Amino acid sequence: MSALLHAQPLSVPTNKLRRRDGPxxxxxxxxxxxxxxxxxxxxxxxxxxADELLNTLDRLGAKATFFVNGNNAGSLDDPELADRVLRTYNAGHQIASHTYSHADLTTIGPDQIRSEMTQLDDQLKRIIGVRPTYMRPPYGSFDDQMLGIMSELGYRVISWDIDTNDWQHPDDPSASLSVIQSEVKNASENGNNIALAHETIQTTVSTFTEAAVADIRSKGYRLTTISECLGDPSGAYRD
Structure with missing residues (x-):
């Protein structure tokens, strides 16, 4: 049965966070x-x-965070894609916002920025029953206007300090892995990283992920969701 059949619309303020911990x-x-x-x-x-990636993460017992779009690679109004999001959520991974259409939020007006966030919020509310409190701006692009609106809407804004650049070399997962390896080889110096990859890259899913998890764990790191690694394990979602 499709996740979309379990819609439970609920009108609440978009900035009604469950907790005030975290950034x-x-x-x-x-x-x-x-x-x-x-x-x-x-x-x-x-x-x-997505299913292959989830199978790998489940087999490895690793948790990750997925910054999803509402209408980019496909629409979350598609029951098949909605079910993938629901499976991700039910597996204990974190669902976070990457905007509705992957728009560069520094190139559009305030009303459009809010719409990019609330449209995806509404889709996720129908699918998983909650709305995310964490977001990542497409292209990692932000400015004062965008950040002000994220503050108004109650969004914690996540960037990264390790970019695998997997989209630049989709046929060479070893290039992405070498980035991870170079960053974690001296764990005591670097530490506590947030790494960016893309679930739309086939080799990232089929090859990179398992090898990266092994390298990260070999240095004693615990793979967690974004909210957990920021000391906010109960604050990933709002009602």
């Missing part, structure tokens, strides 16, 4: 704050390789 809304975060944690994040989904 302040509208402030850009680049690294984890909880010692010995590492957050592996995947943008631009849900894509066609």
């Amino acid at each position: 302040a809304p509208g402030v850009v975060v680049y690294k984890c704050t909880v010692p010995e944690t590492f957050a592996l994040t995947f943008d631009d989904g849900p894509g066609e390789y």
Whole structure:
């Protein structure tokens, strides 16, 4: 049965957070704050390789954060894609916002920015029953106007400090892995990283993810969701 058949619309203020722990809304975060944690994040989904990625993460017992779009690789109004999001959520991974259409939020007006956020919020509310409190701006692009609106809406803004650049070399997962390896080889110096990858890249799913998890764990890191690595385990969602 499709997740879309379980719609339970509920009108609540968009900034009604469950808790006030974690980073302040509208402030850009680049690294984890909880010692010995590492957050592996995947943008631009849900894509066609989502089930394979979830199978790999489940087999490895690893948790990740998925910054999803409402209408980019496909629409969350599609029951198949909605079910992938629901499976991700039910598996204990974190669902976070990557805007509705993957728009560059620094190139559009305030009303459009709000619409990019609330449209996806409404879709996710129908699918998983809650709305995210964490977001990542497409292209990592932000400015004062965008951050002010994220603060107004109650969004914690997540960037990264490790970019695998997997989209630049989709046929060479070893290039992405080498970035991770170089960052984690001296765990005591670097530490507490947030890594960016894309679930829409086939080799990221089929090859990179398992090898990256092994390398990260070999240095004693615990793979967690973004909210957990920021000391906010109960604050990933709002009603």
